[in-house]
Amino acid sequence: MKPGPRILLVDDDPGVLKGLRGLLSDEGFQPLEARSAAEAARLLDAPEGPPDLVLLDLRMPGETGLEWLARLPRPLPAPVVVLSGEASPAEAVQALKLGATDFVEKPPSPERLLTALRNALALDSLREERQRLLEELARPGHLVGESPAMENLRRLIARVGPSDAAVLITGETGTGKERVARALHLASGRKGRFVAINCAAIPATLLESELFGHEKGAFSGATSRRPGRFELAQAGTLFLDEMGDMPLELQAKLLRALETKEVERLGGTAPISVDVRILAATHQDLPRAVKEGRFRQDLFFRLNVMPLAVPPLRERPEDLLPLARAFAAEIAGPHVPLELAPGAEMALHAYRWPGNVRELRNYIERLNLLRGTGPLILTSEFLEGPAPQAQGSRRLAFGEKGYREHVEDFERDLIRAALEEGGSIAGAARLLHMDRGNLYRRIKALGLPVQ
The missing domain is CATH 3.40.50.2300 (Response regulator)
Known part of the structure; x- marks a missing residue:
């Protein structure tokens, strides 16, 4: 047993x-x-x-x-x-x-x-299963996409991953820079963990403590010793996301840590040796930030040993459908098919996707929320706005109506679509996962014809 x-x-x-x-x-x-x-x-x-x-x-x-x-x-x-x-x-x-x-x-x-x-x-x-799936998806061969740009990216990851060189990953917001960083870590063969920190999401006053750790009593609220991200990434990889947002005074301390391979906790007196591979990412133009004095030139050179650019989604249209299908399987489950209505593929390619891969994933997730019990159906109508809309929807004229009127218009469109697909109030209630009596009252309140 x-x-x-x-x-x-x-x-x-x-x-x-x-x-x-x-x-x-x-x-x-x-x-x-x-x-x-x-x-x-x-x-x-x-x-x-x-x-x-x-x-x-x-x-x-x-x-x-x-x-x-x-x-x-x-x-x-x-x-x-x-x-x-x-x-x-x-x-x-x-x-x-x-x-x-x-x-x-x-x-x-x-x-x-x-x-x-x-x-x-x-x-x-x-949690362990989620981490395993994240790591599986991050492997170079699992970076979804069939475009020449993604093929080239996978080749670069396979070559650069096994080294200890710093890599600066650049690309627009939402292109998948953290997934590329995870793929580099997995290709490195390093035994330690992949530790990520978003330099833009943590207040400047706390970022130094998060990176380097602190001793008990180092500042108000430091009730015990706490290791920083450098120590947590020992023998592994530290991913510095949105590196361009790091304050200048902290950039100097980071540079020293990278050059000496030592960190010192806030309130500490002894340096701690660290063996950490550094990956950094940003959507900003760092050379321009250097010229404007917002980013240290020496730190930029230290991080930019191997630049790696992640192309925006609009430059790799061949990846749209594979990504959409991968997100559909991830969100709705592998047994829920993704179907394309007439004209949907053309619309998918015509849209510019300013939010890149993240926007596409969010769109598929919204489709899943609206689908009821059937398949995920990708239509051509989603290009009328950044979010998918129920059948019969139209562009919003923000100057004409207030918030509540827009919400009621959306609710009318959603209920109309559910009534058409469900064939009755009972069928629509099942699709919308709501009580039939409540749905009937909303139909009356919104002035829709009762079927």
């Missing part, structure tokens, strides 16, 4: 450990025990690998469970369920913010505790 999941019990109370050990063993789990944060840390780093789940008490002598949880690497090496009888509501909330999956009060009922453990294990399994 396959052994059950390994559960690390972290609690300083021998009686609690004994009770938990018996319950978990009876349910097919393999309990491991630690009576302090230090002992738990050793078990996390054991040769056989981390446990499948950690059941953590917050109140322990020495380093508390909350402090230990705060300094664990992100993502957590194993899902964490907190078990405590003395924690305040603020501590419970803090534990969940730090990544704990659930909070169970002592003394727990066996049913409540086992449900929390099984839910946490199931959620972790889903």
